């Protein structure tokens with residue numbers, strides 16, 4: 001039967017495409033700390049938290065989504081081919097089937113449990129400040145924790161303003177504002193930096209160091225959210241409330257994020273730029289910042305971007 005063949009071919013093509021999806025996702029890795037045109041996966045990870053998010057996405061979510069889509073597709077094809085009016089002119093008239101109802105209740109519950117167990121592990125890693133002893137999941141979301149993370153050595157407070165970010169090195173008592181650069185400013189000051197993401201003053205942090213991020217918003221302002229995809233962090237910035245998260249980046253470079261809570265007219269224009277530098281570079285930067293209390297003087301100690 002022509003229709004049946006057509007649907008069988010469609011089913012096979014869809015199955016092949018879906019089976020390839022997780023493999024394709026793996027093939028899309030690159031090292032940029034910002035999204036790229038045509039990108040089709042999460043941004044490359046540089047922290048243990050993002051490692052676990054990527055592993056959870058590629059290892060569990062993609063496979064369960066793909067299998068569920070294939071199962072539903074197969075059921076639809078069976079119904080269309082075997083139970084259309086021509087193939088099945090006299091329909092059955094039963095209204096219940098206890099076995100089928102038990103199966104379609106229990107199987108989704110099992111699927112949710114399989115997804116939930118590692119997801120709670122990933123979540124608690126994100127919410128638990130390292131103390132130097134706790135082990136983190138890293139890329140193995142089914143482990144009981146196997147990645148060592150040192151206790152925080154630096155505390156940064158990010159405050160969402162209307163519409164830019166203010167960063168404070170809390171223990172050093174120095175702070176600065178970070179505003180988006182427009183295209184002319186990028187061309188003049190920081191050629192090659194990405195449009196709508198480049199900022200005038202980047203948050204500078206050391207590599208391989210646990211950074212405690214305190215996140216809030218201007219007391220007279222609105223809610224924002226601080227998010228850096230390559231670090232796997234996204235935390236609400238709420239006026240009058242101090243939220244906390246952490247990251248430990250293993251590669252130097254520029255990493256970009258964006259305000260991720262709709263906050264008003266310039267929500268799309270308050271990007272987050274984090275520059276991860278070597279430890280000696282950071283020492284020079286923060287010493288100069290403490291002495292001069294001037295961001296421009298401090299950042300002049302770093303190599304040009």
Ligand SMILES: [Cu+2]
Nearest residue numbers: 224259263267
């Ligand atoms: Cu905002």
